[in-house]
Amino acid sequence: MKKIVANFKMNKTPSEVKQYLMTLVPRFDKAENIDLCLCLPYTSLSEAKYLLKGYPVKLGAQNLSECEAGGNTGEISGAMLKDVGVDSVIIGHSERRSRFKENSKIINKKIKIALKNRLNVILCVGESLAEKNTLKTLDTLREQIEEALKGLYENELESITIAYEPIWAIGTGKNATPREIEYAVKVIRKVVEDDFSTKASKEICVLYGGSVTNKNVASIIKAKGVDGALIGGASLDANMFLNILSLI
Numbered sequence: 001m002k003k004i005v006a007n008f009k010m011n012k013t014p015s016e017v018k019q020y021l022m023t024l025v026p027r028f029d030k031a032e033n034i035d036l037c038l039c040l041p042y043t044s045l046s047e048a049k050y051l052l053k054g055y056p057v058k059l060g061a062q063n064l065s066e067c068e069a070g071g072n073t074g075e076i077s078g079a080m081l082k083d084v085g086v087d088s089v090i091i092g093h094s095e096r097r098s099r100f101k102e103n104s105k106i107i108n109k110k111i112k113i114a115l116k117n118r119l120n121v122i123l124c125v126g127e128s129l130a131e132k133n134t135l136k137t138l139d140t141l142r143e144q145i146e147e148a149l150k151g152l153y154e155n156e157l158e159s160i161t162i163a164y165e166p167i168w169a170i171g172t173g174k175n176a177t178p179r180e181i182e183y184a185v186k187v188i189r190k191v192v193e194d195d196f197s198t199k200a201s202k203e204i205c206v207l208y209g210g211s212v213t214n215k216n217v218a219s220i221i222k223a224k225g226v227d228g229a230l231i232g233g234a235s236l237d238a239n240m241f242l243n244i245l246s247l248i
């Protein structure tokens with residue numbers, strides 16, 4: 001079973017999402033081999049909960065607050081996401097790390113809040129182009145994962161998926177090669193092994209994200225150690241996304 005996560009980012013109004021779901025969901029016929037989760041904008045979650053009812057498609061969010069409740073104007077809590085039917089939440093996406101200054105301490109707090117609210121976590125990690133070019137991929141991934149998972153119990157890793165998303169590949173049309181992905185996934189599993197156990201390193205779900213399209217999805221998904229993909233731009237057109245799903 002491969003896991004496919006769509007990240008809509010800040011795209012589509014509620015009416016556009018409704019249209020999209022009405023096109024995609026009834027035609028998604030690969031539930032036996034694809035665990036599909038759609039990470040929608042907050043404004044569409046409530047309606048999507050009803051539109052997805054009875055279909056094998058999970059609802060996801062793209063962020064949550066590191067605080068529980070109260071005086072945090074404009075923020076969305078873990079409890080709110082859980083109540084609206086969210087299964088999984090993306091945490092630590094590079095756009096949030098860079099544009100919204102989310103550091104590893106905040107990411108660690110968000111993961112703990114998500115777990116407390118029984119939400120699954122899709123933790124994004126990945127190196128910049130400068131780090132890649134100076135051979136710092138390993139160090140970057142190790143640091144990001146160790147900081148993010150600090151203080152977690154091994155059994156909590158069941159609720160964590162790690163998405164390897166090299167920053168230079170996100171939205172650029174330049175995907176990492178299967179070889180580069182295999183290397184990064186090996187590093188990710190090694191960090192989990194060092195910090196938790198061999199069992200945890202084998203069992204943790206690891207995805208690749210960054211310019212995945214219908215042209216490269218088949219080879220990416222086959223890369224050793226890869227359990228699925230996180231797809232941004234290419235998930236936004238329902239027909240194009242159905243085509244990608246048909247190739248898995």
Ligand code: PGA
Nearest residue numbers: 170171210211231232233
């Ligand atoms: P992309 O985005 O597929 O458009 O490169 C992936 C992501 O940001 O998660």
